[in-house]
Amino acid sequence: MLALLLTAFFSNIQAQSRMTEEQKEEARKRYEDYRAKLNLTEEQSEKVKTINMQFFEGLAPLRNSTESRMSKYKKFKALKDTKDKQMKEALTADQFKTYQEFQGEMKEEFKENRRKQ
Numbered sequence: 001m002l003a004l005l006l007t008a009f010f011s012n013i014q015a016q017s018r019m020t021e022e023q024k025e026e027a028r029k030r031y032e033d034y035r036a037k038l039n040l041t042e043e044q045s046e047k048v049k050t051i052n053m054q055f056f057e058g059l060a061p062l063r064n065s066t067e068s069r070m071s072k073y074k075k076f077k078a079l080k081d082t083k084d085k086q087m088k089e090a091l092t093a094d095q096f097k098t099y100q101e102f103q104g105e106m107k108e109e110f111k112e113n114r115r116k117q
Contacts, residue, residue, distance in 0.1 A: 034102055038095050047090040055083045 040048060058079040062072050084103075088096050 034098075037098050037102075038091070040091075040095070044090055044095075048087070051083055051086045051090065054086075055079055 059076070062075055062079075065072060067075075084100075087099055091099060
């Protein structure tokens with residue numbers, strides 16, 4: 001289940017190693033809140049875990065790639081679109097709405113953190 005938070009939080013952050021321990025702890029805390037809001041069944045938890053693992057397996061080569069930023073972005077976008085489609089199938093309509101809201105929040109935080117760097 002922890003994979004759900006990590007995927008949601010890190011899907012918008014390209015390099016986990018850049019996070020401080022404080023940021024990682026905040027991510028874990030947010031995951032617990034997020035997980036409670038989604039109220040996943042055991043079956044959904046397993047599906048989400050599998051979806052997240054596939055997503056991260058696709059991200060790993062992008063992180064170390066020497067391709068152009070645009071090429072990396074296109075591949076990331078394709079991975080994210082696939083993940084979102086799979087999540088939509090695994091979650092109820094309300095759960096998916098919550099998932100999308102959380103993704104939007106993470107995207108905004110990512111943008112804010114990039115501005116600070």
